[in-house]
Amino acid sequence: MERERERYEPASIEAKWQQTWERERAFHAREDSPRPKFYCLEMFPYPSGRIHMGHVRNYAIGDVIARTKRMRGFEVLHPIGWDAFGLPAENAAISRGVHPARWTRDNIDTMRAQLKRLGFSYDWEREIATCDASYYRWEQQVFLELLERGLAYRKRAILNSCTACGTVLANEQVVNGMCWRHTDLPVTPLERDVWFLKTTAYAEALLAGLDGLTEWPDAVRTMQREWIGKSHGARVKFPHVGRAGEFVEVFTTRPDTLYGVTFMSLAAEHPLARELSAGTEQEAPVREFVERILREDKHLRGAEVTTKEGVFTGGYCENPLAGERVPIYVTNFVVYEYGTGAVMAVPAHDQRDFDFARVYGLPVQVVIQPPEGGLTSASLEAAYEGPGTMFASAEFTGTPSEDGKRGVAAKLASLGRGGPEITYRLRDWGISRQRYWGTPIPVIHCTACGIVPVPAKDLPVVLPEDLDLLENGRSPLPASERFYAVSCPRCGGAARRDTDTMDTFVESSWYQLRFTSPRLETAILDERAAKWAPVDQYIGGIEHACLHLIYARFFTRALHDLGHVSLDEPFAGLLTQGMVLNKHLDKTTGEERWIKMSKSLGNVVDPDEMIRGVGADAVRMFMLFTAPPENDLKWSDEGIRGASRFLTRIWRGLLVELDMLTSAAAATSIEGLEGADLELYRKAHWAIERVTHDIDARYQFNTAIAALHELANVLDEPGAAPAVRRFAYETLLVLLHPFAPHVTEELWERLGHADHLVFHPWPSADPAALTSDEVQLVVQVNGKLRGRVTVATSATEDEVRAAALADAKVQPFLEGKSVVKVVVVPGRLVNVVVR
RNA sequence: GCCCGGGUGGCGGAAUGGCAGACGCAGGGGACUUAAAAUCCCCGGGAGCAAUCUCCGUGUGGGUUCGAGUCCCACCCCGGGCACCA
Structure with a gap:
């Protein structure tokens, strides 16, 4: 038998189907389609030279989603392009003398060919490169x-x-x-x-918009929320002493501590630092201090552990409520870019100010008493930063600190010395x-x-x-x-x-919209943006949580306000996948560790080499089976061989039976099936249910593939009739197609089908096949597994209870005990509570 | 320090509060082979000679529940984010 000996040779099969799909424009997103749209997008790559495994993983995930949606009746937009501007092109020019443009475009050609070899279902007619003037002109x-x-x-x-x-x-x-x-x-x-x-103009909108992004991971939303960093507080204007009409302005989240201000802190960058000291004996020390601090490594400067330092500027200002005169210092711990770059210092209730006051012998004034009371300025060992009751604060004394925040802010507003304010960390x-x-x-x-x-x-x-x-x-x-x-x-x-x-992050802030009108020469976007946007499912690394994903959200809102697009949020759904790790031998310690695959560390695995070895289908299968998408994935040569083994097994199994399978029509109903036929038929429908749910609702591709393994395992058992076997094989091919598109198309064709799986409708499970007349229940005694009983699905609770108590395995555990209670969970178990 | 995630066999990982370890990898035993590879069959959390039996077992300690990997409290460890943001 010639057929039995035909080996699974991915190279020729994969090339054949890639050409077929391209010839038929299978992945072209049609504007006039009556189907509902689905926009699936993966973060486009920087053309660094070659595709790496991180890309393969990212794009394999996207491709399963895109292909499944296509089979489920959606008109899918699944584009790809190149984030083509950036520094590595210049670095290549420096080290190798090749022009950035040449280097970039050559890399794009290489990587395009690699992506095509992986069989991703991209609409290549929409390909864009951000370094083309036709892109960046917009x-x-x-x-x-x-x-x-x-x-x-x-x-x-x-x-x-x-x-x-x-x-x-x-x-x-x-x-x-x-x-x-x-x-x-x-x-x-x-x-x-x-x-x-x-971007700060949209700080509030970007923050509020997060609430609507329910299909985003909570981790990313939390990170963005913190990045935007909204704080409620007050602006306070401290009049300068001796400079009528001028103020030192600060932002504080603790206006309730205003009566405890004993000095002011300016950031080294603050223009007032030099201004106030000019012409005084403080001029030289301030200049020296500022210059030294600005030269200092920003990282060290920003570290919480760095010793607090400062210099008196020679200037004073006045507390707008207490009327007290306080000295103005320039210090190394105030962040210029946040708030006003100046801070009112309350040593009694802020640890940083307390530390500084200790070093420079500045007064400490307690103005908040904790619930237990008894705080005195003299005995304070550390700042008290908690809530309490206002103290030594004129008419506010006795006010709870939370009320005091509002009260003080309101009073400042009425005096024209500031008022309530909201500040963002976002710059x-x-x-x-x-x-x-x-x-x-x-x-x-x-x-x-x-x-x-x-x-x-x-x-x-x-x-x-x-x-x-x-x-x-x-x-x-x-x-x-x-x-x-x-x-x-x-x-x-x-x-x-x-x-x-x-900044190249600008290009990647709007490419997802340009994919809807990539060749438009008269405008940046047209009505097609309204048809396709937003991206329904966006897939990429979590490392972009606070950069790219905030910029793109900002840009979308800006484009909205400029009248180019009607939506606010670019990405309705977001899936963040983990890194691809490989073993790395640490030469200094001699130990092996799992670290990110990276060229510089020399532990990369080349996708092309893998494709040559086991085929694109097996590489994709491995990537999706080995870990759930959000986990880091540990590379394993054995694992990839396992993926290859699975596909080979299906290939061989199906071809061995091909004559028998093609002689039968696939079974379409559970009617009259029994024994091995019934088991296999049920398993196939069970797999439909599982795979559909795992892909669509959970993005758990590893468990979807596990379900397909289980179906294949049942198919390995002999006994079922050709019609049922054919049905089971066909179901397996259809469900497997998004993961391993080439080999499934090939086998589908060999089964005699004229259509392609790319367009084949996704099956739905037969409810009759998902239930059974009989069900096996677990019997527990006091929560421990003691036996199993098989009862009719329709059995009443009393019948189930009786069967459980009568079970021979259960009996010994009941002897000499009295049954206190019997818990029956229909379809699952019986728990007998005895004493 | 603060805020999120996580800790399950040798490994990757499964488990709407209901049979812990699905599926796979590595491993062991066997078949085929002159041999190896490939393939096929069997075994596989730990312990109790062995078992279809029993006990223990999801980071640690408590709790809720008929029943906890899953929920609650405390703690330990790992990963990530933020970090002098006033």
């Missing part, structure tokens, strides 16, 4: 619209720069005071005029990068007219791709006269282009 237009609305603005800022990157970083790109790419390199401060997007988004490989910022600097937007008709400002990086990888744009030398659109005089480019 980003430039939106930037100009944001500028017009005041949502983009220019500000002199002390920025974090990375000496290795040679560029300014966003706050979000600073991780523990280190560059996010060079995690052992502290950032250094640099003063410069740069562009910001006003505006600095988007200027002193890099070459990015989207040019479309503004012109004119000495006469100032900032002048590039007129819409002149867009796009094309990034010249014939320039080479300068020494140390510096951007050639500021040195390219051809690029920067322009005449001012307003006055016609000589002017200069902005030579910065945008």
Whole structure:
């Protein structure tokens, strides 16, 4: 028998079906389809060179969802593209002399071919690369619209720069005071005029919007909530002593402690620090202190353990309620970017202020008494930060601190000295990068007219791709006269282009919308956005919880307010998958550890190599079976062979029986089935139920595949009739198809089907096959398993109880005892309570 | 320090408050083979010679319940986020 010997050879099968699907445009999302839409999106890759296993996992998850939805009757939009601007392209240019554009586009070609070999069901007709002017020109237009609305603005800022990157970083790109790419390199401060997007304008909306994102993991929502960091409190204006009409403004969450203020703290960056000391004997010490602190490593400075330091500025201000005069210090522990960059210090009720006051001998004034009372300024060992009753606070004395917060804020408001205020931790988004490989910022600097937007008709400002990086990888744009030398659109005089480019997180903030109109040349979006958006299921790594996912939410809301789109939230559902880990031998300790697969650590497994070995289907199966999506996945060569073994078993099993299977019509009803036929028929329907539920409702692909293993195991047992076996095999192929699309198509065709599984309707379980006439119940005595009884499904509670008590295995445990109670859980168990 | 997740066989992992360990990997035994690979069959939490029997068992200690891996309280450990944010 020639057929029995035909081996499972994934390479030819996979190529055949990939070509077939492409020829038939199987994955093209049709605009005019009457089916309900489903937008499935995975975070698009940075074209770093080759696809890695983290991508494979991410995209395998997305593909199962997309393929299942397609089979379940949805018109699925499942696009892919390239997050193609960014630093690695420049790094490659530095180290290998290849132009970023060339490097990027070559990588895209390589990676596209790799993705195609994995058989993902992408609509390749919608592919976009963010480095194409046809893409970023719309980003430039939106930037100009944001500028017009005041949502983009220019500000002199002390920025974090990375000496290795040679560029300014966003706050979000600073991780523990280190560059996010060079995690052992502290950032250094640099003063410069740069562009910001006003994310803070949407702080409240972004926070409130989280409540509606019920299909997001709670962990991500919590992280974003904390990132936005809303605080209720008050603004307090302390009048300067000797500078009439001027104030030191602070934000505090504890206005109830206002009567306990004994000094003021300014951040080192605060302009008042130098101003107040100017011309006094404090001028020199303040200047020295400020310069030293600003030079200091931000990470160390921000650490809670760092010793609190400060210098008196020479200035005083007045407590707006108590009237007391308090000295103004500049200190190393106030964060300039938060609130007003100045803090009212209440040593008795804030540990940081207490620590500082101790070192500098500043007074401590208790103004909150805890419920047990007895706090005195002299005996205080640590700040009391809890709630209590206001004390030594004029007319507020005796007021509970919570009421006092409102009362003090209201009084401040009535005096014109501040009032209730809400502050957010979220900062505006600095988007200027002193890099070459990015989207040019479309503004012109004119000495006469100032900032002048590039007129819409002149867009796009094309990034010249014939320039080479300068020494140390510096951007050639500021040195390219051809690029920067322009005449001012307003006055016609000589002017200069902005030579910065945008943070690449800008491109990834709106790509999900552009996929709905990827080739549109007259606008950024059209009515198709309303048809497809929002993304129903977004899939990617949790590391983007606070950067990309907040930026994209901000951008969507901004695009809404600019009239480009009608929705508020870009991603209705979010699934965050874990990392792919591999063993790594630590050379110093000699021990083996599981760490993220990474090129730099030399523990990567190349997807292509795996595909050559066991086929794309087996690689996908392994990725989905080995762990639930949100867990980290530990790579295992044995595991991948197991996945391959499963597919081979189905291949061989089905082909051995092929003649018999094709001679029968698949069974369609439970009617008249018994024995092995009934068992197999039931198992197939059980699998339909399980797999459907696991994929659709739980995103538990590992248990879905386990259910398919169970069905295959029952199929291994002989005895069932050809019609039932055919039904079971076909069910297995249909349910397995989203996971292993190629081999299932091939076997489906061999069974004589003319249609493709890609479009095959998803089956639904026959309710009659999910229940049975008889059911086995567990019998417990005092909660311990003692026996099993089989009863009719329709048996009454009394009948079940009688059967359980009569069971021979149960009897010995009842002897000499009295039955106190019998708990009957229908369909599950009986628990006999004896004493 | 604060806020989330988690701790289940040798390993990855299953288990609407109801048979702990589904499914798989590795392992052991056997078949086939000159041999190996591949494949197939059997075993598999621990202990009690062995068992279809008994006891113990889901990080630790308590509690609720007829019944707890699952719920509650305290603690230990691991992972992640935030962290001088006033």
